[in-house]
Amino acid sequence: MTTTLADTWGLHESQFWLRGKQPEARVQHAPELGFWNVYGHPEAEEVLRDPATYSSDTTRLVPQEMMKDADLKEMSAGNLLQLDPPLHNKMRKLVSRAFTPKVVADLEPRIAAVTHEMLDAAGGDGRLELVEDLAYPLPVIVIAELLGVPASDRYLFKGWVDKLFDSSEQFSLKEQTKSQEESVQKSLEGQKALAEYLASHVGERRKQPREDLLTKLVEAEVDGERLTRNEVVNFANVLLLAGHITTTMLLGNAVLCLDTHPEWDRRVRADRALLPSTIEESLRYLSPFAAVARTATREVELGGVRVPPDQMLLVWVAAANRDERVFADPDAFNPLRDPNPHLAFGRGIHFCIGAPLARLEGRVALNILFDRYPALRTIPGEPPKFQVNPNMTGVRELPLSVR
Numbered sequence: 398m399t400t401t402l403a404d405t406w407g408l409h410e411s412q413f414w415l416r417g418k419q420p421e422a423r424v425q426h427a428p429e430l431g432f433w434n435v436y437g438h439p440e441a442e443e444v445l446r447d448p449a450t451y452s453s454d455t456t457r458l459v460p461q462e463m464m465k466d467a468d469l470k471e472m473s474a475g476n477l478l479q480l481d482p483p484l485h486n487k488m489r490k491l492v493s494r495a496f497t498p499k500v501v502a503d504l505e506p507r508i509a510a511v512t513h514e515m516l517d518a519a520g521g522d523g524r525l526e527l528v529e530d531l532a533y534p535l536p537v538i539v540i541a542e543l544l545g546v547p548a549s550d551r552y553l554f555k556g557w558v559d560k561l562f563d564s565s566e567q568f569s570l571k572e573q574t575k576s577q578e579e580s581v582q583k584s585l586e587g588q589k590a591l592a593e594y595l596a597s598h599v600g601e602r603r604k605q606p607r608e609d610l611l612t613k614l615v616e617a618e619v620d621g622e623r624l625t626r627n628e629v630v631n632f633a634n635v636l637l638l639a640g641h642i643t644t645t646m647l648l649g650n651a652v653l654c655l656d657t658h659p660e661w662d663r664r665v666r667a668d669r670a671l672l673p674s675t676i677e678e679s680l681r682y683l684s685p686f687a688a689v690a691r692t693a694t695r696e697v698e699l700g701g702v703r704v705p706p707d708q709m710l711l712v713w714v715a716a717a718n719r720d721e722r723v724f725a726d727p728d729a730f731n732p733l734r735d736p737n738p739h740l741a742f743g744r745g746i747h748f749c750i751g752a753p754l755a756r757l758e759g760r761v762a763l764n765i766l767f768d769r770y771p772a773l774r775t776i777p778g779e780p781p782k783f784q785v786n787p788n789m790t791g792v793r794e795l796p797l798s799v800r
Contacts, residue, residue: 402657406780409787410584412687415717417728421718431570432690435528436722438740440700441712444691445744451691452711453479453747458692458709472588475628477635478747485746490748492636495543502652504539508761512540516656516769525773527795531766532648533641536758540640540751543631545609546598553594558638559743560587565785570709577775579648588634595630595637602796611637637753644755646685646784646791647676648762653792654679656775658730665732666767676734680718681739682730687715688788689743714740715790729793770799 403415412418414436423437435441444451456473458649473479477488494500532549541548551706564580572703602615614629624632636714655675665671693708704710719727720741742749751753775781775797782794 399632406783408790409565409782409785411787412715412790414713414716415683415790416464419714419719419721422700422702424704427569428703429569430567430611432711432727433704435699435710435712436716436720437700438717438723438738441740443699444710444712445689445740447749448481448485448746450694450697452481453485453487453691454481455690455709456477458707460570469780471627472592475624475631475690477632477750478639481696482746485627487619488632489746489750491614491619491632492610495613495671496750496754498753501757504754505532505757505761507542508535508539508758509765511535511763512762516579516765523772523799525775525797525799527652527773527797528645528649528793531762532645532792533797534646535762536644536755539754539758540637542612542777543636543640545602545611546595546637547609550594552642554591554626554637557587557591557594558642560584560590562789564657564800565787567787568711590664591634591637592630595633596626598651599626599629618674639749640754642753642791643685643749644758646683646789647680647755647759649792649795650680650685650790651759651763651791652675652766652773652797653775653781653795654730656773656797659733661730662773669764669767672760672763673756674734674737676736676756676763677739678730678732678734681724681734681737683707683719683790684715684718684741685789685791686740686741687790689747714743772800774799 401416403412408415420436421433422442425434427434434442445558454473456470456479473487476483480488505792512531515531515534519525525531533555536549537551541551560583562586565579566574566577569577574595582603597616598611602612606612606616611629612630613625617624655665663673680687688711691710691712693704693706693710695703695706718724718741721727723738740754767800775795781796782791784791784793
């Protein structure tokens with residue numbers, strides 16, 4: 398049996414698309430898990446572009462007993478990722494001005510300054526742990542400053558976020574095993590701690606407004622009414638989490654892709670105009686968030702299969718990004734790929750609002766890394782460590798030797 402890089406890196410066994418395999422069917426029912434898997438690119442795009450048929454509100458299909466004493470409605474109120482139109486459109490408009498092309502472009506000097514600061518602090522001993530030294534702190538500092546919470550609290554965020562995603566268990570709507578129950582409980586603890594932290598800042602902004610995004614959310618109105626505390630907290634929660642996790646994985650994955658393809662590392666360093674397309678290809682090749690969930694609101698035909706109403710679908714964008722019907726030679730890393738219609742940032746109304754910021758952070762940080770270090774190489778005997786969650790594909794530790 399051929400050993401792939403995915404096997405060498407210890408990536409989750411369920412991620413078949415990283416092992417040179419195509420799915421047996423583009424839409425498959427997983428009765429033992431209680432949902433449908435969508436693997437094909439056209440099928441995934443169809444789901445993501447049709448919020449009327451495929452709702453983002455999946456909470457009603459999650460059995461309450463799985464969530465212990467957690468209130469699902471309370472946890473999802475104001476969560477942009479789980480809202481459907483028209484409320485989704487109204488809530489998204491509240492923060493759209495914080496991510497306009499001009500606002501994002503104006504952040505470039507700050508992104509560059511933080512990158513230099515982080516790399517200076519990492520020292521010059523010929524070694525860099527990319528995630529700890531740069532890929533994690535950089536986007537956290539940027540989004541924390543936008544929101545108006547102390548960037549120095551990023552170590553707290555990391556502990557809570559690790560609880561959210563540190564599970565190798567395959568998601569299931571069916572009967573939970575003991576280990577799955579423990580994983581859910583651990584995740585809920587992380588969510589609760591982060592929510593309580595943000596709630597304290599929300600309360601402070603109600604008394605003492607500032608010039609930050611959190612204050613704008615506190616003061617915002619939808620249909621003439623202020624957002625509730627839970628709505629502001631959950632909204633800010635999504636921005637804080639999504640605002641850094643994707644970029645953290647993007648940076649680590651891009652460096653790893655270039656390390657494993659040294660010919661492209663040489664070409665991109667020599668021609669920085671290739672950097673944007675290199676970032677896009679790394680997003681396709683190692684998609685940070687491998688899956689997103691939707692709920693069928695009615696009976697539909699998808700990929701030649703009849704899906705009943707009130708069924709959860711896991712849309713595997715990472716598998717769709719390796720669909721051989723759309724991408725020629727899908728298992729090859731090719732920064733010159735054109736077109737490259739990857740789905741790593743989604744499609745339709747839920748297209749990642751922070752995608753321009755993530756791309757800018759990636760471009761600025763990689764340019765500085767290239768300028769400072771003529772060589773970035775993985776260390777023999779110290780392989781990268783990946784996220785253990787099967788719904789994510791990203792390095793969590795990447796030791797590098799640098800010159």
